Amino acid sequence: MAKRVGIEISAAIGEAVKLANVDVVASYPITPQTHIVEHIAELVADGELDAAYIPVESEHSAMSACLGASAVGARTFTASAGQGLELMHEVLYIASSMRLPVVMAVTNRALSAPLSVWGDHSDAMAVRDTGWIQIFTENGQEVIDNVLCAFRIGEDRGVLLPVMIHLDGFHLSHMIEPIYIPEQSEVDKFIPPYQHPLPLNPDKPVTMGAFGPPFIYTETKKAQEVNLTAAKEVILQCWEDFGSIFQRYYHPVETYHSEDAKILLLTMGSYSETATMTIDTLREEGKNVGLVKLRLWRPFPFAEIRQAVKDAEVLIVLDRALSFGGPAGPVCSEIKAALYNEDKKPKVVSFVGGLGGRDITPDGFREIINRGIEISRTGSEQEFEMFGVRE
Amino acid sequence: MEENTISVPRVVPRKIKEKYAVQAPRLVTKDEFLAPGHRACVGCAEALAVRLACKALGANVIIVTATGCIEIISSQLPWTSWRVPWIHTLFENTAAVASGIEAGLRAMLKKERRSAKETKVVVMAGDGGTSDIGIQALSGALERGHDFLYLCFDNEAYMNTGIQRSSATPFGASTTTAPAGKMSIGQVTWKKNMPAIVAAHDIPYVATACPSYPFDLMDKVAKGIATQGPAYIHILSVCPTGWRSAPNLSIRLGSLAVETGIFPLYEIEDGKYNLSIDLPTLRPVTDYMELQGRFKHLPEETVKKIQHRVEEEYTKLTEKVAPTKGLSE
Numbered sequence: 001m002a003k004r005v006g007i008e009i010s011a012a013i014g015e016a017v018k019l020a021n022v023d024v025v026a027s028y029p030i031t032p033q034t035h036i037v038e039h040i041a042e043l044v045a046d047g048e049l050d051a052a053y054i055p056v057e058s059e060h061s062a063m064s065a066c067l068g069a070s071a072v073g074a075r076t077f078t079a080s081a082g083q084g085l086e087l088m089h090e091v092l093y094i095a096s097s098m099r100l101p102v103v104m105a106v107t108n109r110a111l112s113a114p115l116s117v118w119g120d121h122s123d124a125m126a127v128r129d130t131g132w133i134q135i136f137t138e139n140g141q142e143v144i145d146n147v148l149c150a151f152r153i154g155e156d157r158g159v160l161l162p163v164m165i166h167l168d169g170f171h172l173s174h175m176i177e178p179i180y181i182p183e184q185s186e187v188d189k190f191i192p193p194y195q196h197p198l199p200l201n202p203d204k205p206v207t208m209g210a211f212g213p214p215f216i217y218t219e220t221k222k223a224q225e226v227n228l229t230a231a232k233e234v235i236l237q238c239w240e241d242f243g244s245i246f247q248r249y250y251h252p253v254e255t256y257h258s259e260d261a262k263i264l265l266l267t268m269g270s271y272s273e274t275a276t277m278t279i280d281t282l283r284e285e286g287k288n289v290g291l292v293k294l295r296l297w298r299p300f301p302f303a304e305i306r307q308a309v310k311d312a313e314v315l316i317v318l319d320r321a322l323s324f325g326g327p328a329g330p331v332c333s334e335i336k337a338a339l340y341n342e343d344k345k346p347k348v349v350s351f352v353g354g355l356g357g358r359d360i361t362p363d364g365f366r367e368i369i370n371r372g373i374e375i376s377r378t379g380s381e382q383e384f385e386m387f388g389v390r391e
Numbered sequence: 392m393e394e395n396t397i398s399v400p401r402v403v404p405r406k407i408k409e410k411y412a413v414q415a416p417r418l419v420t421k422d423e424f425l426a427p428g429h430r431a432c433v434g435c436a437e438a439l440a441v442r443l444a445c446k447a448l449g450a451n452v453i454i455v456t457a458t459g460c461i462e463i464i465s466s467q468l469p470w471t472s473w474r475v476p477w478i479h480t481l482f483e484n485t486a487a488v489a490s491g492i493e494a495g496l497r498a499m500l501k502k503e504r505r506s507a508k509e510t511k512v513v514v515m516a517g518d519g520g521t522s523d524i525g526i527q528a529l530s531g532a533l534e535r536g537h538d539f540l541y542l543c544f545d546n547e548a549y550m551n552t553g554i555q556r557s558s559a560t561p562f563g564a565s566t567t568t569a570p571a572g573k574m575s576i577g578q579v580t581w582k583k584n585m586p587a588i589v590a591a592h593d594i595p596y597v598a599t600a601c602p603s604y605p606f607d608l609m610d611k612v613a614k615g616i617a618t619q620g621p622a623y624i625h626i627l628s629v630c631p632t633g634w635r636s637a638p639n640l641s642i643r644l645g646s647l648a649v650e651t652g653i654f655p656l657y658e659i660e661d662g663k664y665n666l667s668i669d670l671p672t673l674r675p676v677t678d679y680m681e682l683q684g685r686f687k688h689l690p691e692e693t694v695k696k697i698q699h700r701v702e703e704e705y706t707k708l709t710e711k712v713a714p715t716k717g718l719s720e
């Protein structure tokens with residue numbers, strides 16, 4: 001039986017990486033990701049994890065080294081955040097476009113300037129079109145469960161795509177939580193050995209990364225889009241199998257008291273836990289509110305989102321990132337787009353908050369919900385409102 | 392013919408002459424790992440250098456190429472010129488990709504997930520991909536001591552994108568982003584000494600080579616690949632398109648770069664310098680420069696300045712070969 005231990009979530013990720021018997025880890029330190037790669041370095045130094053650990057000189061090189069390792073068929077892991085993820089940006093496209101299933105934990109962090117090491121989702125949103133599978137998590141258990149799932153999903157022969165597991169910087173990365181760490185034998189059964197179908201190997205030479213002129217580029221991108229969209233079936237199957245083994249179940253969109261709710265709040269990541277407290281209080285007060293939590297960000301779960309919100313009158317979306325000069329927060333824009341052609345849909349209200357590590361308390365969520373209801377009735381002069389700004 | 396109008400006495404180094412004496416072609420494998428039919432310009436010495444290097448490397452390699460001429464001439468979906476495993480990802484990250492490949496092979500070998508035969512990792516990048524945009528990744532990989540060979544094919548500008556200057560462009564050369572004009576001689580900076588920068592990382596093997604000296608080049612590549620740890624070879628690759636030179640002069644221009652002392656051939660093995668060709672006297676730089684359109688605008692005093700600098704640098708190099716002072720003395 002798996003043991004439940006009190007452990008820092010970053011260290012638990014290291015334990016998951018060890019359980020997955022990763023071959024290569026390439027990483028560059030950046031707050032708040034450092035505890036993950038420090039713990040992995042310790043595991044390698046102590047001989048508990050038999051992996052090559054490459055302490056590279058930048059995040060650009062971290063992801064580049066991961067490309068190389070993955071291309072020869074090695075199971076590969078890295079972690080990053082904020083500016084580090086941005087420095088990797090162009091390399092992220094290569095991993096997905098060349099079908100290299102690197103797994104990366106992202107301790108979500110705000111983007112400079114001003115410099116902020118604290119959490120929000122600006123980094124995740126900036127890389128949303130890089131072709132990676134992106135999964136958001138709410139607590140430590142979800143983080144390590146999904147890191148394990150990431151290897152199985154990404155390395156699936158029908159997927160072969162890189163996977164980002166998002167956890168909020170500090171709010172999750174630095175928390176000590178009681179977490180079930182699975183047994184090695186259970187993990188070995190759950191994650192099959194990685195076998196890239198066509199690795200770089202002198203016994204069977206392949207060319208990887210040839211350039212694509214106009215007569216072929218569109219076809220390669222269409223294939224990539226079909227591939228990422230189709231990965232959803234594998235993700236669903238993986239979560240189902242995970243649930244049957246470990247009794248913890250994950251879904252692309254999860255809900256809390258949403259069934260009969262006329263007012264819905266939509267959140268991503270660790271702030272969802274705080275929001276549930278507000279929902280509980282409001283329910284006790286007899287208010288008909290519920291919560292929708294978006295877990296699978298890419299591929300985007302259109303059907304599940306439409307299903308989850310179709311009976312609501314108001315949907316209040318909280319983004320932890322800005323799209324400067326844009327129509328709403330990035331998540332809200334996509335929710336609106338997903339609902340636009342639906343006959344029956346709620347009014348959608350966009351809030352941006354929780355930037356750069358700014359907390360949103362249960363009372364804060366109450367304010368957001370109340371203001372959201374107000375805007376749904378009276379409208380707002382702004383396309384979206386920023387919550388908690390001192391003016 | 393233009394070729395007949397230029398009198399260039401051939402200086403064949405001793406080591407190389409010996410090999411010619413036993414019928415040179417027999418010394419070289421007939422296997423071609425860079426297939427014919429690629430799209431290099433006529434007279435491209437870089438394509439020749441890659442072809443020769445591949446012969447010395449053999450089949451048991453994985454080649455990592457930076458964006459640039461080599462990548463463009465040898466790959467286009469759905470075709471490839473490569474008969475060995477080959478990967479191209481980006482411009483500035485080849486040394487990092489090679490780091491990952493080397494680490495991946497090592498880890499999988501240890502876990503017995505690969506056969507025991509030792510596959511070598513080789514980077515091929517241009518001067519821009521090496522001395523400009525890729526220098527950080529290269530420095531990192533050298534410092535970490537990965538077991539790989541880095542080949543820099545230096546054609547002295549961004550030729551693939553249309554002859555833009557790089558830090559490897561020589562002083563006085565006219566390029567499209569440092570053009571000669573009424574107020575400029577073109578490139579106003581001296582060529583970055585990339586082999587010296589690499590040597591400062593104290594890696595076991597550094598060398599310079601040029602395909603005008605094919606056996607020397609292949610010997611060095613073979614030595615580089617046999618080195619445990621990082622090895623680096625800087626290969627001057629004459630580019631008729633960018634140098635505005637006649638395509639039939641590429642081999643001769645390579646020799647002249649060496650014989651003028653502009654591009655000396657040497658090795659640094661475990662910190663010890665050796666000249667591959669010891670030139671008793673240097674030919675005047677004009678012998679080399681007057682065959683190229685990129686220098687034709689230069690006034691006499693600038694050419695003199697270049698001549699002076701070349702002699703100075705060559706002297707510094709010879710002093711490194713035979714150091715006069717040291718702690719042991």
